[in-house]
Amino acid sequence: MYESLNTEPGVGGCQLEQVEGVPVGESDELLVARAHRGDTGAYAALVRRYQALAYRVAFVVLGDAAESEDAAQEAFIKAYYALPRFRTGAPFRPWLLQIVANQARNRKRASGRRGALTLRASVENSPTGVEDASPSPELGALIEERRQTLLQAVNGLRDEDRAIVGYRYFLELSEADIASALGCPRGTVKSRLSRALAKLRQALAGAGLAEAPGQEVWHG
Secondary structure: OOOOOOOOOOOOOOOOOOOOOOOOOHHHHHHHHHHOOHHHHHHHHHHHHHHHHHHHHHHHHHHHHHHHHHHHHHHHHHHHHHHHHHOOOOOOHHHHHHHHHHHHHHHHHHHOOOOOOHHHHHOOOOOOOOOOOOOOOOHHHHHHHHHHHHHHHHHHHOOHHHHHHHHOOOOOOOOOHHHHHOOOOHHHHHHHHHHHHHHHHHHHHOOOOOOOOOOOHHHH
């Protein structure tokens, strides 16, 4: 997805397909510390670790694959140059997610477009990483119908409601990660999510899908 971080010297030359000198499984804290000292290979490892999540976080806001990829890449570049201001010992993931979400919102405001979710684009794999057994054709058709009804209801929500539902249930971000992405307290996430789900239930009831969607509908 990202061939380089930028065209600037010392950043663009760091290819993401192969990161040498970075032990597999090295912690974010150690990678950030190395990147802060100018190790672009360490930062490339962080990009590779979070690029899929960053894309999906941007996609929830933008609803467009190309725009989301650009927003995620721009966020990684901004984060790289913001490393001197990053608080030592702080968790990298929520800090990055906030930058990604802000960049996506900025691009959306600039374009004046209203994004729309797609289930498979925002969540490519099941949380366990194990493929579910294929349903029967009849069950598959029913699940697809429910999924489309759910998607239409979610896309009918206001932007802020659609985003928080997408982050929590399509991406399965924690409340802490959502709070970081939205730049608000966790208590605010709880209240916003509760209100958004109430509106979603009302929309689903009107569409004949009053019960809460099952796991197979969220993830397909």
